[in-house]
Every structure is written in C-alpha cells, then in structure tokens.
Amino acid sequence: MSLTEDRITAARAAHPGAFRAPLSVRLRRAAGWTLFTGLFVYCLWAFDFSPARIWTGLQRFGDVLGFMFPPYVWSSWEEFWPILEGLGETLSMAFLGTLLGAVVAFPVSFLGAKNINRLGVLRLGVRRGYDVIRAFETLILALIFIRAFGLGPLAGILAIAVSEIGTFAKLFSEAIENTSDRPVDGVKASGGSRLQQIRFGTLPQVMPVIWSVLLYNFESNVRSGTILGIVGAGGIGFLLSDRIAAYRWNEAWSIIFLIIAMVYVIDYLSGLIRARIIGTGELSR
Template structure:
C-alpha cells in the first residue's frame, strides 16, 4: 500500500485535489522521469523546427498559399451543372470504373492474402524462421505505396484499369495478410482443441475451429479496406490507371474548376454511399455498429 492509498483510506478521506495541495511531493514525478520527458520534448521540438526550416515553411509562404487557394475555391463555386449527355456518360463510366477497380483489386488481394495469413500466424505456423520470412515479406509489400505500384504496372501493362487493379491487389496482399494473421493469432484455442480431440485432422481444425471464429473479423477488415481502395482508385486514375481520376485530372489541367468541384461532389457521394453500405454489412457480420 502506497502512502497515497493509506491517506485516502484514512478517516480524513481527502480528495485528490486536496491531497495534491496538501502534499504535492506525493504526486511529483521522479527526477529521472522529468529529465526523460524534457529530453524527448526537446528532441521532438528540435526535429519539428528543423523540418520547418528545411522545407522553407514560413508564415509568409503559408499566407500567400492560402490566398491562392482561396482564388481556386472561388473558381469552383458554384459547381458546374451544365453537363451534356456525352459528359454525363463519361463521368458515369469513370465512377463505375473506379468502383470496379476497387472491387477487383480488393477481391484479388484478399484471395491471395488469406492463405498467406495462415503462414504468418504464429499459432498455426510453428516454424519460426519460415514465419519470420513470411511476415517480413508482408512488410516489403507494404513498403510500396499503391501509387508507386500503379506507375510500375502502367509501364508494364500500359494505361488503363488493369494497372489500377494490379496496384491495389498487390498492395492489399501485404496489408490484408498482416491483418488476417493478427486476427487468427487472437482466436480462442478451445474450439481448435475440441476438433483435434474428436479426431479431426489439422485441416479440419482450421476449417471448423479457426475459420468460424475469424470470418466475421476478416470480412469486416476486407470491407474497411475496400472503402479505402475506392478512394485510392480515384488517385490512381490521375496517373493513368483508369477511373474517374483520369477525368478529374483532365479538368484540372484545363482549369475547369467548376467542373472539378462537381466531379468531386459526385466522388464524395459515391464514397459516402459505399461507407454506409459497408457499415451496415459490418454491423450484420459482427453484431455491433462499426465506428467511423
């Protein structure tokens, strides 16, 4: 029992505020802790200041940038509403293409990530070196940003949605495999032991002991990543990987800012609808509303 606990449990029944006022030394941090905090704060502050200086981030530059940003925003308003039938069809096709890229990329990535996650889970793969190599492979894949992968696949397969699908799929392999493996590692051992005790094989233990526990979590993770991939698909189109991003980039290059804002609004609406549907599905899968 500490001195503080003794005092609080005594007949005096002082509150924390009264204790701090009457005996501040009980609440004071040790000198070594205060020194460590001061050093950490100093290092972070110095690093922050160095970054501001290295990147030439000055109040004048920020003020000038805000002025130019205001000019751009003024050109965006009001949003353009005079699209003809051909432009509406073009934008609609771009939105559908972006959605299709996200769907295909997420599904392909999940299909490859699922078996790899079994190799990366420590409760299923007992070979430490092999598991270590698999997990580091996940890290290597995640080190490549989706935009970089898109540029690589554009060089290999040319412009179009195929490069976007492959970029998202490869990126999702590293992300989903890691998340799947962590979900598998957190399962209860009792169902697996029950299957083994009843004479089931290792494959049956995975099928009937592991999968029923992790499937709601895996599906929830996949749905969340799908939402993210819809937004990523928009960016990929800007570099030539298909989708609405290509149309958006074309309007930006032509300084047609009112049309840019109209397209952005449509993208926001699409993302919102997908987010709402995804939250509904997650709620049905895991039995609780997802926090957004």
C-alpha cells in the first residue's frame, strides 16, 4: 500500500506523538539552546563587543598595515645576517625541541598503551602524567625555563621538548593501541619473545603514524618558536618583537614575510617526506 499525502496527514492527526520528539527530549533541547544562547550573549557583553569598537579596531588595523608598506629591503649583508641567524635559531629550537620530546615520549608511550601494558593502575597513572604535562602551555613553560636558565634558545628548546613529551606520548600510545593483533600473533606463533612481538609486529604498523605526527608537530613548533622568541627565548620572534616595539613596521612586515616563507618551505618538504614514508605517492600536494 502506497503512502499518500492524505494518509500521512490522517496518521499525523491520529498519532501526533509519533511525528515529533517526546516532551522530555524537546525540553532538553530547549534548555540546551537557551544555555548556549545565554552564554554567547554573556560573552559578547563581558568582552565589550560592539560594532563601533570593531569598526574602530579595523580602522586602526588599516593604519598599521599602511605603516608596513612598502616592505623593508635590507641593503647589506651585515644588516641581513642577524635576520637569517634568528630564522636559523627558530628552526633549530623547533628541531631540537621536537627531537628531544620524541626521544623521551617514544618509550614512555608503550606504558600508556593497553595492548602493551596490562597493568591497569600503572597505565592509568602514566596516562594522567601525559595530561599533567599537556596542561602546561608552551609559552608558560618558556617563561619558567627563562627564569631558570636565562634568556636564549635553550629555554625555548626545553619548553618545546617538555610540552611535546605529553603530546607525543599520548598520540603514540593511541596509535599503538589501534594496531592489529594479527602480525603480533604471527610473531608469537613463530616463537618470538615479547620484545620481538613489539619490534616486528607492532612497530611496522605504527611507525608511519609516528613519523607523520613528528613532521606535523615540527611544523607547528616552528610557529611556536616564533612566539617563544617574543618572550625572550631567542630566535626570530625576539627580532620581530624588537622591530614592533621600535615602530619599525615595514621591517616587521619583511620579517613576518620571511617567517611565512620558512613555514611554507618546511610544510612542503615535510609533505614530501610524509608521502615518501607512507608511500602515497602524492608528491604534488
């Protein structure tokens, strides 16, 4: 029997409750939307949001952009060398911080994977340790290490490394948990030890994911290294902060452009490496 509009209308009139959510569900939805709308309106009020303020800010932002053009062009190698040195420091900070974080996080991540660590209490404690480390923002860690070790790239390297230990350990352990048991069972059936099961059964599955995570976070840490330099951790961010403080906006824009160019090149090269490791062959992206 085919359904017609008349039959649907008659069924809706006879059984209205079947064509809409129950009252309890509708009340929960209404309460949720009311809470969301109230929170949104409160945030606008608390942060003094107004069209007039936004318009004034856009005008001032336009003035700042006007100061940045035309971009500054360094006329001598002696003048340009500190900029290149700052870019190199930022790149080195990101590389060393990412490397140190990965070296520490890699073995620790196995303790947080339930298919490797069968002790629930230990695994839970390790995972909560990941959360504690990730609770500290890299910028806060940089300020702490600057206080302890002084100004310079060392504080930035340690801040990135400590922050990445928590991030890498969590991501690595989740990747290990999502591996298939079949290769491990094959190594076990061949008489392999527990370490051999991990080495030949688990690691080949998880290493492409680990490399992808490492490369992506390295790109992210290059940008983070720029921010860390502004608070005194060295690198190009320190030079950028100095130019902005001195109202040398055209030179600041040139530094920003170099940072963008460096991040783009790193993103392109890491994309090539990821494609090479994972074997997708999509090198043109």
